[in-house]
Every structure is written in C-alpha cells, then in structure tokens.
Amino acid sequence: DGGITQSPKYLFRKEGQNVTLSCEQNLNHDAMYWYRQDPGQGLRLIYYSQIVNDFQKGDIAEGYSVSREKKESFPLTVTSAQKNPTAFYLCASSADRGQNTEAFFGQGTRLTVV
Amino acid sequence: GQQVMQIPQYQHVQEGEDFTTYCNSSTTLSNIQWYKQRPGGHPVFLIQLVKSGEVKKQKRLTFQFGEAKKNSSLHITATQTTDVGTYFCAKGIGGTSYGKLTFGQGTILTVHP
Numbered sequence: 001d002g003g004i005t006q007s008p009k010y011l012f013r014k015e016g017q018n019v020t021l022s023c024e025q026n027l028n029h030d031a032m033y034w035y036r037q038d039p040g041q042g043l044r045l046i047y048y049s050q051i052v053n054d055f056q057k058g059d060i061a062e063g064y065s066v067s068r069e070k071k072e073s074f075p076l077t078v079t080s081a082q083k084n085p086t087a088f089y090l091c092a093s094s095a096d097r098g099q100n101t102e103a104f105f106g107q108g109t110r111l112t113v114v
Numbered sequence: 115g116q117q118v119m120q121i122p123q124y125q126h127v128q129e130g131e132d133f134t135t136y137c138n139s140s141t142t143l144s145n146i147q148w149y150k151q152r153p154g155g156h157p158v159f160l161i162q163l164v165k166s167g168e169v170k171k172q173k174r175l176t177f178q179f180g181e182a183k184k185n186s187s188l189h190i191t192a193t194q195t196t197d198v199g200t201y202f203c204a205k206g207i208g209g210t211s212y213g214k215l216t217f218g219q220g221t222i223l224t225v226h227p
Binding site: 035041042048058090105107 | 155157158202222
C-alpha cells in the first residue's frame, strides 16, 4: 500500500536535546517537505527537497536540520536551538517537478518538550 | 514570504446550512489548491484550480478561481457533520521552486447537528 509514513506519532523531548523525526515515502516522489503546524494556525514550511542530496530552507528553518540521502527518506532533526519546538510536524511529498501537483501528507508527529 | 489570506478563521453552522471560505492573494496565482484536515488528522488534497474563472464541483463542494487569478473560494452546500474540519487553500510557486506550497491560515468549520 503506497503512502507516506511518519514516526513516531507522539514524541516527548527534554529541553536541550536534539530529536529526529522520521519520514518515509514509497510513492517514488521527487519532492519532499516538512511543515510545522501550531494550534489555530496554518502550515509553515520548514525545509523542502526537490531531489536527493539537495534541500532548501523554508520560511522557518532556524533550529532545524534535514538530510536527503535517499529518495524515499527525509528525516527532520529538531535541535536544541529551536526555542519553541512543541508543535505538530507534518511531512509531505509530491510527484511532478515541473508543475504544482497535489501534496500527500503523512499522519504527523506531535512533539512535546517536557 | 508571499502570503495567501484566508477568511473567515472560524465558521460555526447548523447542519444543513451552507458554508463558504475565501482565499485572497495580492499577486496573481499560477494555481490554487484546496485541502481538508479533519480534527487530529493530516491535510488531504481536495482539488487544484489552474484556469482563470475555473469552477469545479465535487458533490456538495464547489470550488472557484477568480477571473484575475487572485482569489478563490470553496462553497459547501447543505453542510453535514462529516464536513467538520479545517479547510486550507495553498498556492503553488512555479519556476525553480516547483512543488513548494504556501498555505493559508485555514478556516475551521464546526457543524452543529
């Protein structure tokens, strides 16, 4: 069954710790994205990648890092430099390079700093 | 960055009433997409509009793209409790940032039975 998988669904982190969120897709999509969603707000783009071994900062990249070593995988690391990391994190992928096509989202990871 | 403004932020309706959410941009859009996010869920793609003045329907949902390609709307006729959720518009950015989407703030719809 094709899709995009995020893990874990819930994650708790102590202040000062880095944490990595997993995102895997088997849709053979070139492009992958990380969004952050806060209560009552829209989705804000953190990082995106259009091809393996390349990625670009989005609107709120500070305190985050990513890698794209494989087409299927786009992990997001929330570093201790991120001042307000508690949020709902959504990974997405899309197919077509030349046009804007629909984005497929994972189930999301809810990160809480304790 | 470039924004899409979405109104209203909240909408409460009685079941059976109609609902409309609007998406506005200060610049001409190459296309507009609409997504629905159920409470506790993730956004799911509904539709993409590309042509000026385009109107598309999906059962009780009607999507419009303005003639100037600066605004769009989603209208739901005779809402049902299953319509509850947040509706987002998203604008695509072409050129070298293909596929990158900028989302509006969303409209949270609640439907009272």
